[in-house]
Amino acid sequence: MTQTAPISRPTDGRPDADPMALVATGLHKRYKLGSETVHALRGVDLAVGRGEFVAVMGASGSGKSTLLHLLGLLETPDEGHISIGGTATVGLDDDALTEMRRRSLGFVFQSFELIPNLTAAENVLLPADMVGDGVAGRERLARLAGILGIDDRLGHRPDQLSGGQRQRVALARALINDPVMVLADEPTGNLDSRTGREVLRLLSHGVAELGWTVVMVTHDARAAMEAQRIVFLRDGLLVGSVDARDVDVQTIIERTLAE
Numbered sequence: 001m002t003q004t005a006p007i008s009r010p011t012d013g014r015p016d017a018d019p020m021a022l023v024a025t026g027l028h029k030r031y032k033l034g035s036e037t038v039h040a041l042r043g044v045d046l047a048v049g050r051g052e053f054v055a056v057m058g059a060s061g062s063g064k065s066t067l068l069h070l071l072g073l074l075e076t077p078d079e080g081h082i083s084i085g086g087t088a089t090v091g092l093d094d095d096a097l098t099e100m101r102r103r104s105l106g107f108v109f110q111s112f113e114l115i116p117n118l119t120a121a122e123n124v125l126l127p128a129d130m131v132g133d134g135v136a137g138r139e140r141l142a143r144l145a146g147i148l149g150i151d152d153r154l155g156h157r158p159d160q161l162s163g164g165q166r167q168r169v170a171l172a173r174a175l176i177n178d179p180v181m182v183l184a185d186e187p188t189g190n191l192d193s194r195t196g197r198e199v200l201r202l203l204s205h206g207v208a209e210l211g212w213t214v215v216m217v218t219h220d221a222r223a224a225m226e227a228q229r230i231v232f233l234r235d236g237l238l239v240g241s242v243d244a245r246d247v248d249v250q251t252i253i254e255r256t257l258a259e
């Protein structure tokens, strides 16, 4: 356990740290398309505690990616508030939002989004270098590489890695700044089911053993089962929340598709 201390629970030794990784209230998002307005989110409340793993499920078009973009401070809500690790984002200018995004959030995407001409190590270290934390980043890189099983692939470029290895590199990049929360949009969407499950197991291990906090959007009921809690989005509204231990795959599929 001591070996992983620097990337363990963010609240360690910080008794004043807010126990909530995320508090989002009343989120609305509208997109204008010509003369039409798409009301993508219609009043979403979501709170995620530190050390929680939450899966967001919903049919195509239900607003999952929109929600993740708002939580990731990549877009601003038309209404509502978001606070990350106890810090409110309302009223922050673009520079402050960017700084918060870099320091407090980690992102994992379906398509990995690694930079092709950089090595795995260089990709992982980019967010640390961006916040001027390169030295600590290099120390965390070694530990993360061990946890994620990519020690022997750090000198490889993305095209020299398998899909599962690429996603583990992307996961290391998401975690390199010891974020309050990792946001993952369909992280297993481009992986075969076995490889996808391996990546999810690493995520849930990190949540259980190291205190990572993860919000993951997924279409895949089996992937959602690896989370602790599953919330369901329908037409821009959160319509339910279940403990993943209390449901089976079939129930999740039915709830996701229910009208």
Ligand SMILES: Nc1ncnc2c1ncn2[C@@H]1O[C@H](COP(=O)(O)OP(=O)(O)OP(=O)(O)O)[C@@H](O)[C@H]1O
Binding pocket: 031, 032, 033, 038, 039, 040, 058, 059, 060, 061, 062, 063, 064, 065, 066, 067, 219
């Ligand atoms: N930039 C945009 N401009 C206009 N409409 C948008 C934009 N982004 C999303 N939408 C619309 O908002 C709604 C929610 O989209 P969103 O991408 O969040 O759905 P999703 O649940 O992620 O779907 P999927 O499972 O297919 O990825 C959809 O009706 C979509 O067409």
Ligand SMILES: [Mg+2]
Binding pocket: 064, 065, 066
């Ligand atoms: Mg989407």
